[in-house]
Amino acid sequence: MDLGDVTALLALALSAGAFVVSIKARGDGKKSAAASATSAEASVRSAVAAEEALALQRREAEAVAEARRPRVLLSIVRVNGDTYRIQNDGELLANNLQFEEDGLPAVHTLRDDGPISLNGGEAHSFLMAGSAANPIPAQIRVSWDGQETPVAVRVNR
Incomplete structure (x- = not known):
């Protein structure tokens, strides 16, 4: 090698x-x-x-x-007999309240006073009387400016 x-x-x-x-x-x-x-x-x-x-x-x-x-928080309370009160327990103005007719009894004064507007803490009294054929409803559907879809408001009796 x-x-x-x-x-x-x-x-x-x-x-x-x-x-x-x-x-x-x-x-x-x-x-x-x-x-x-x-x-x-x-x-x-x-x-x-x-x-x-x-x-x-x-x-x-x-x-x-x-x-x-801030919100609108509505409630309906029976005051006495056929007298009820819708009140705004919220902080925001509920302007131009509109009530659905099909949920209301035949006798009511919700439209008699003209447009209803409630600031926070304010209330509005109205009359509502039921009958055997059309009793006081358990809730009423309400809309207002800014809330176009009706909201169910419970009727406290």
């Missing part, structure tokens, strides 16, 4: 070592790419969770603001 063979063997050994190192580096590269993909997925999940938490906080803040908003 001469000096040229030794160099060739040394070059073969070095190339075999480089081949082993490159295979190991390839495996490490795949592991790194997989870790990168896992990290990216975790980042996406984290961002989605943060967006959901923010949306929940916004909904909670809107609910708190809605709960604090």
Whole structure:
């Protein structure tokens, strides 16, 4: 074996070592790419969770603001005999109260006084008499300016 063979063997050994190192580096590269993909997925999940938490906080803040908003809170109370009183126990003006006819007894004076508007804490007395065929209802549906969909107001007897 001469000096040229030794160099060739040394070059073969070095190339075999480089081949082993490159295979190991390839495996490490795949592991790194997989870790990168896992990290990216975790980042996406984290961002989605943060967006959901923010949306929940916004909904909670809107609910708190809605709960604090001044409201119209109507009630109907029997005062004496056929005399009743509709009152606004809320804080907001109930302007131009409208009563659904189909829920009212045949005898009532809710429309006789003209448009009814009640500030918070105010009340309006009216007469309402039932009969066997058309008794006093358990509730009357009322709407007002700003509340176009009628709201059922319980009649406390």
